[in-house]
Amino acid sequence: MRSLLEVRDLHARFSDRARSVVAVNGVSFDLAPGETVALVGESGCGKSTTGLALMGLASAAHLAGSVTLTFKSGERRNLVELSDRAMQDVRGNEVAMIFQEPMSSLNPVHTVGWQIREAIVRHQSVTRATADDTALGLLNQLGFADGQRCMHSYPHQLSGGMRQRVMIAIALSCRPSLLIADEPTTALDVTVQAQILELLKRLQAETGMAILFITHNFGVVAGIAQRTMVMYAGQIVEDGAVDEVFHSPRMPYTRALLDSLPHLGRVAPGARLPAIPGQVPNPAALPPGCAFHPRCRHALPGLCDVQAPSLEESADQRLVRCLRWKEIAAGSAS
Amino acid sequence: MTPPPVLEVTNLRKWYEIRRGVIPHVVGHVRAVDDVSFVIRPREVLGLAGESGSGKTTIGRTLLRLVEPTSGRIDFHGTDVTTLDPGALRRFRRKAQIIFQDPYSSFDPRMTIEHIVAEPLRVQAMEPVAQRRRERVAALLAKVSLSGDYLERRPRELSGGQRQRVGIARALAVDPEFIVADEPVASLDVSIQAQIVNLLQDLKETLGLALLFISHDIAVMRHIADRIAIVYLGKLMEIGSAREIVESPRHPYTEALLSAVPDPDPRQRRQRIVLRGDIPSPANPPSGCVFRTRCRYAIPACAQTLPQLTAVGAGHYKACIRDEVP
Numbered sequence: 001m002r003s004l005l006e007v008r009d010l011h012a013r014f015s016d017r018a019r020s021v022v023a024v025n026g027v028s029f030d031l032a033p034g035e036t037v038a039l040v041g042e043s044g045c046g047k048s049t050t051g052l053a054l055m056g057l058a059s060a061a062h063l064a065g066s067v068t069l070t071f072k073s074g075e076r077r078n079l080v081e082l083s084d085r086a087m088q089d090v091r092g093n094e095v096a097m098i099f100q101e102p103m104s105s106l107n108p109v110h111t112v113g114w115q116i117r118e119a120i121v122r123h124q125s126v127t128r129a130t131a132d133d134t135a136l137g138l139l140n141q142l143g144f145a146d147g148q149r150c151m152h153s154y155p156h157q158l159s160g161g162m163r164q165r166v167m168i169a170i171a172l173s174c175r176p177s178l179l180i181a182d183e184p185t186t187a188l189d190v191t192v193q194a195q196i197l198e199l200l201k202r203l204q205a206e207t208g209m210a211i212l213f214i215t216h217n218f219g220v221v222a223g224i225a226q227r228t229m230v231m232y233a234g235q236i237v238e239d240g241a242v243d244e245v246f247h248s249p250r251m252p253y254t255r256a257l258l259d260s261l262p263h264l265g266r267v268a269p270g271a272r273l274p275a276i277p278g279q280v281p282n283p284a285a286l287p288p289g290c291a292f293h294p295r296c297r298h299a300l301p302g303l304c305d306v307q308a309p310s311l312e313e314s315a316d317q318r319l320v321r322c323l324r325w326k327e328i329a330a331g332s333a334s
Numbered sequence: 335m336t337p338p339p340v341l342e343v344t345n346l347r348k349w350y351e352i353r354r355g356v357i358p359h360v361v362g363h364v365r366a367v368d369d370v371s372f373v374i375r376p377r378e379v380l381g382l383a384g385e386s387g388s389g390k391t392t393i394g395r396t397l398l399r400l401v402e403p404t405s406g407r408i409d410f411h412g413t414d415v416t417t418l419d420p421g422a423l424r425r426f427r428r429k430a431q432i433i434f435q436d437p438y439s440s441f442d443p444r445m446t447i448e449h450i451v452a453e454p455l456r457v458q459a460m461e462p463v464a465q466r467r468r469e470r471v472a473a474l475l476a477k478v479s480l481s482g483d484y485l486e487r488r489p490r491e492l493s494g495g496q497r498q499r500v501g502i503a504r505a506l507a508v509d510p511e512f513i514v515a516d517e518p519v520a521s522l523d524v525s526i527q528a529q530i531v532n533l534l535q536d537l538k539e540t541l542g543l544a545l546l547f548i549s550h551d552i553a554v555m556r557h558i559a560d561r562i563a564i565v566y567l568g569k570l571m572e573i574g575s576a577r578e579i580v581e582s583p584r585h586p587y588t589e590a591l592l593s594a595v596p597d598p599d600p601r602q603r604r605q606r607i608v609l610r611g612d613i614p615s616p617a618n619p620p621s622g623c624v625f626r627t628r629c630r631y632a633i634p635a636c637a638q639t640l641p642q643l644t645a646v647g648a649g650h651y652k653a654c655i656r657d658e659v660p
Contacts, residue, residue: 069616100433159612160386164617172357189550198608214523216524219596244602251344260528262557263598269557269576272535296524 004177005031005054010065010080012049012058021284023049025234028311033177036204036211038221038242041231042280047214050231051180054079054212055097056087062072069094072177089193093123096171100183102163106155112166116173123174127164138169141206143199161192163201163313175207182214197223218261222246230254232290233281240318250320250329253292256262276286290323298328338412340466340512340544341375345467346370346406348392348568352617364617368393368568369406374512379538379545381559381576383552383591383599385614389568390548394514397546398430399423410512423544428458437501437515447500448485451475454507474503478533495526502533506541516548531558552595556580561649564588567624568616570643574650585652589626589660623654631659 002172012024026242028085031037041047052058054067056079067244071094090233091097093220099105107115116135119243120126124132125263132151139147142165155163165198171179181200185193221228221242228245229254230238238251249255278295281287287294293304300323324329348367351360367389374380384390395401397408399415407414409424418426431454434440439449451471452461458551461467472482478499489497495634498518505513515534519527535558537544555562556576564587572585583589593607608629612621620627626636635655643651 011406013634042525161612190596191385191591192593192612193596194606194608195610197596198606217596218524218598222600223596246598246600257525258598260525261598262531262553270535272532273528275532275556276525277493277529279526281524317588 002278003030004035004067005069005212006068007031007054008066008068010053012046012053012061012063012069014061022234023283024053026065027231028065028237029229029236032179032226033210034208036203036213036225037216038213038225039231040215040218040221040228042216044280044283045231046234046283047231048182051097051182051212051214053176054180055091056084057091062114062320066072069178076183088172089123092119092171093174094176095178095180095181096174096176098164098167098171098184100186100279100308102167103155105167106163106201108155110154111318112155112158113175115217116151116170118313119170119173133231134173135169138173139166141203141251142169144196159192160188160225161195164188164196167292168196168199168203172203172207172209176209178210178212178246180212180214181292183216184213185220186217188216200224209262218246218258230257234283235291235321236319237292237321238319239311239318244316244318248329249316250325251292251322252296252298252328256297256333286324290321298324300324337376339375340378340411341374341546342407342409343373343393343397343411344371344407345660346393346396346408348389348396348453349404350435354520362617364615365538365568365619366616367403368619370565370568370570372528372563372570372573373579374544374546376511376544377538377542378561379547379559381555381562382546382548382549382565383555384561384565385550385613386442387567387616388565389616390565391516392568393565394432394516394546394548397514398427398432400432401559401653423578424458425455428460428508430512430514431505431508432514432516432519433498433505436521437497438489439496440501441497442490445488446485447475447480447487447489447492450489450500451507454504458508460508465510471507475500477506477537478503493526494522495529496615498522498526498530498623500531501539502530506537511542512544512546514546514548517550518547519554520549520551534558552580552592564591567613569624570653571625572650572652572654573643578647583648583660584653586631586648586656586660588652590628590630631656 008028010024027050039047044189049058053063053183063080068076070076094153104175113135119133119225120131124131135149144150185196208277225242228242229236256276260276262273276295289305289307292307293299309321311319311321315318346367349363349365349648354361354364362571384391396403403416431532448471451474452467455461480499485492519530547559559576562576562579564571566587583592590607590609604639611628622639623641624639641655643653646652
């Protein structure tokens with residue numbers, strides 16, 4: 001099957017007179033239609049900048065590389081080369097995005113109905129009444145008991161979970177083929193998070209859109225995605241099926257991160273959690289060699305602090321960025 | 335024999351008045367905390383779990399009288415904290431401290447780390463000699479694994495994890511025996527969370543602290559807490575040993591809350607109970623059991639009866655009139 005999205009060697013660099021920070025450092029991946037891929041990592045790893053770059057919203061960054069999207073019309077275009085004007089037609093229509101804090105994305109002085117209608121009228125030549133019908137239909141589809149009342153509500157009158165559902169309604173109003181969801185459930189309570197994840201899964205089954213789900217929460221990854229990409233210091237360090245990455249992580253960072261989680265019933269309560277020493281490196285001053293080596297218990301002096309590993313593909317279609325992963329997997333590494 | 339509790343909370347209530355009108359008059363109450371009772375024993379970690387708006391933070395702050403309770407008793411070693419005069423209150427806070435979720439917003443950005451950690455000492459008129467105070471602050475920083483280099487730094491120069499270490503050092507400055515930790519790891523990166531959880535656990539062991547650990551993250555809580563209390567809409571739903579609460583919850587709300595926790599292990603996918611709707615407004619809570627509007631086991635009697643905490647096992651209580659569920 002032809003891929004929906006092909007990202008090749010994407011770089012995003014922020015700079016001012018004093019310094020230059022590479023937030024995204026050579027990210028490449030494909031996304032198939034209808035696929036859900038989780039992009040997981042800690043703050044500052046470049047996952048959100050990657051999402052914004054795909055949307056053409058990383059306007060402060062210098063972008064390099066290519067982001068090829070197959071449009072609904074079948075046409076394939078490199079989004080990095082599109083003009084701002086052309087990108088406006090792509091956003092919403094072909095690719096849509098939802099964010100962590102819906103309150104800051106919604107306009108506080110307009111009703112929910114006005115805002116959904118705005119998105120529809122912007123991309124489709126329909127009358128206001130038709131747009132209203134579509135908006136109401138969407139709200140009902142998204143589980144609002146009283147869609148009509150919601151149409152006339154202002155964002156501040158809604159709860160966090162309802163606001164996020166409104167954002168999803170706006171995002172889906174023009175039936176995009178790709179939804180980029182940047183930590184959409186992070187600000188929500190777990191019970192509301194469960195509602196939103198179920199909703200996204202149902203909508204995906206109904207519409208066949210692909211989802212790039214950006215999160216720091218491995219639990220959420222396991223709940224929504226088939227494939228996951230782990231990011232560290234601006235690079236993808238591991239890529240594979242969720243099941244395999246969780247049960248046999250190859251990149252020491254992935255393993256250490258999974259081990260440090262106190263999930264219910266894994267680590268004995270009261271025992272020490274295997275914490276990762278140190279902290280996420282400053283993207284303006286990345287360590288030489290492998291960016292994770294100062295925190296890695298498998299790091300080999302003279303190797304990991306000198307040679308930068310490339311993203312290596314193995315026979316089972318998994319990618320890993322580690323010079324020693326084979327030794328570590330075989331149990332022969334110290 | 336169980337030792338006497340450090341802290342005993344009885345029928346604690348915090349209602350906020352809602353005032354309306356040209357001549358403002360009380361038209362109702364937001365029941366942030368409503369008749370909550372529990373004890374915390376020496377060297378014990380009591381986890382307080384609930385969703386936003388459940389009142390867990392208000393409970394924590396009320397215990398230290400950072401928020402004044404509307405009614406109820408808070409006995410600290412047998413003395414009711416709610417009636418203390420300002421002098422006695424200050425002496426009480428030598429024994430009881432708090433760690434906040436985001437230490438950054440609780441630090442004065444212009445102060446050095448030394449001054450931030452020393453502030454409780456100054457308030458309590460402890461260690462008046464500058465040299466001794468500096469040594470004490472350095473020792474406190476060492477306890478939270480920060481070197482003396484940090485004394486002269488300012489909060490903005492520190493990472494989130496380092497700031498939380500400073501917040502913990504500040505709470506420890508006056509040698510407290512009880513600490514309220516309000517979402518201490520919620521704003522930290524995953525790889526840093528484990529460091530702070532380990533640190534809190536070490537401190538609890540070495541200093542013999544009692545902790546009220548407030549969190550919405552049940553997995554972290556299961557790890558660190560001895561007992562867990564579940565709150566919903568200002569009321570205690572269930573309380574018991576951490577193990578029993580997580581492995582055999584007896585309240586329908588606890589069951590739903592646990593089932594919503596996303597498990598990082600894709601092969602461990604549990605049956606998820608998706609609660610419908612949102613938490614009702616604490617200004618207008620449902621009659622009877624406050625959880626009944628979202629409970630899949632609710633029966634008509636739940637709207638009439640206010641459920642009381644009743645024993646369902648050794649030290650395990652739930653507020654639900656249906657003994658047989660879940």
